[in-house]
Amino acid sequence: MSLTELGWSAFFDEQIGPDETGLARARVATVHRSRMTAQSEIGLVKLGLPVQRNTTGFAVGDWVLIEPGTHMLVRRLERQTLLQRQTEGSHTPQLIAANVDTLFIVTSCNEDFNHARLERYLVLANEAGTTPVIVLTKADQIDDAAPFLQKAAELQRALPVVALNAKSDEAMTALAPWCGAGQTVALVGSSGVGKSTLLNTLAAKSPEAAQATGGIRKGDDKGRHTTTARSLHPIVGGGWLIDTPGMRTLHVGEIAVGLDILFAEITELAPQCRFRDCSHTQEPGCAVQAAVAAGTLDAERLSRWRKLVEENRDNTVTKSGPRGNKTPEFRGKRR
Ligand SMILES: Nc1nc2c(ncn2[C@@H]2O[C@H](COP(=O)(O)OP(=O)(O)OP(=O)(O)O)[C@@H](O)[C@H]2O)c(=O)[nH]1
Numbered sequence: 001m002s003l004t005e006l007g008w009s010a011f012f013d014e015q016i017g018p019d020e021t022g023l024a025r026a027r028v029a030t031v032h033r034s035r036m037t038a039q040s041e042i043g044l045v046k047l048g049l050p051v052q053r054n055t056t057g058f059a060v061g062d063w064v065l066i067e068p069g070t071h072m073l074v075r076r077l078e079r080q081t082l083l084q085r086q087t088e089g090s091h092t093p094q095l096i097a098a099n100v101d102t103l104f105i106v107t108s109c110n111e112d113f114n115h116a117r118l119e120r121y122l123v124l125a126n127e128a129g130t131t132p133v134i135v136l137t138k139a140d141q142i143d144d145a146a147p148f149l150q151k152a153a154e155l156q157r158a159l160p161v162v163a164l165n166a167k168s169d170e171a172m173t174a175l176a177p178w179c180g181a182g183q184t185v186a187l188v189g190s191s192g193v194g195k196s197t198l199l200n201t202l203a204a205k206s207p208e209a210a211q212a213t214g215g216i217r218k219g220d221d222k223g224r225h226t227t228t229a230r231s232l233h234p235i236v237g238g239g240w241l242i243d244t245p246g247m248r249t250l251h252v253g254e255i256a257v258g259l260d261i262l263f264a265e266i267t268e269l270a271p272q273c274r275f276r277d278c279s280h281t282q283e284p285g286c287a288v289q290a291a292v293a294a295g296t297l298d299a300e301r302l303s304r305w306r307k308l309v310e311e312n313r314d315n316t317v318t319k320s321g322p323r324g325n326k327t328p329e330f331r332g333k334r335r
């Protein structure tokens with residue numbers, strides 16, 4: 001397998017020092033507490049870790065330099081993108097996957113579809129620099145997927161949206177634009193939406209190698225959380241797929257650009273508000289409230305925006321020094 005097929009690009013090439021040209025390059029495929037495997041030109045290898053070194057700080061999808069003979073880890077290369085999430089009560093974010101080009105945000109054409117949850121996944125993708133795609137599974141179980149496609153497309157500008165049957169080979173064709181050689185995609189979504197099913201279809205797993213898929217319990221549409229480990233799987237016809245099990249709650253924190261990209265239609269109105277620091281609640285001359293009144297902006301979308309912005313503020317440690325050092329802008333100064 002060539003490095004290009006594995007996702008290697010000029011971005012990584014530029015990081016190789018003159019004394020490092022003799023080292024081999026490999027892409028992390030699995031990460032456990034004290035061991036890692038990686039895909040390389042000679043196939044899957046077990047990485048050697050220097051003594052007293054654990055795997056903290058490594059993510060599936062990372063590129064590493066290794067000793068050619070022993071596969072001993074030398075160093076990790078800078079990432080092009082990094083999917084990470086805030087976990088409650090911890091200041092160190094959990095690494096989900098690195099160097100992911102596209103995030104497939106999976107939901108179903110049923111009551112799993114939830115604006116607020118999908119918006120959280122979009123913030124995650126936007127912040128990482130990964131292109132989000134909404135994948136609506138179980139399209140075969142309804143007469144018309146159009147209303148779901150419509151709702152999904154409204155979540156963010158220029159957002160690609162695909163409806164499919166995850167069990168059928170058509171899923172492969174529908175997702176082909178993001179699954180070319182050397183492309184990396186990751187899968188997220190709540191339990192039971194069909195992530196494992198999609199993985200089995202895209203990676204054409206034989207029944208023995210297939211990831212267990214949990215039948216939906218009758219009565220509700222919750223799956224059974226059948227998936228456990230995270231890893232890099234080859235997609236038929238090219239590309240790599242990373243499944244990300246166990247991501248039930250997504251807290252928003254330390255977000256710089258992800259919210260503004262998601263809520264561009266709100267962010268863009270803000271400069272037209274009378275007050276520079278308008279909270280878009282009840283200030284006079286608020287362009288955002290005016291848009292709600294005019295029917296061009298959904299009030300519920302605005303309230304979800306507010307909730308995420310506040311959550312992000314609460315979960316963000318100001319890095320530019322103690323709060324008191326910053327002169328807060330006087331409310332209503334500009335007029
Ligand atoms: N008809 C139909 N069934 C689907 C589709 N996608 C998934 N299913 C079924 O839905 C159930 C749940 O799918 P899984 O692939 O296990 O879901 P998951 O997202 O991996 O769930 P966890 O492993 O719990 O995170 C299984 O019985 C699948 O066969 C689809 O597009 N159409």
Ligand SMILES: [Zn+2]
Nearest residue numbers: 273278280286
């Ligand atoms: Zn305003």
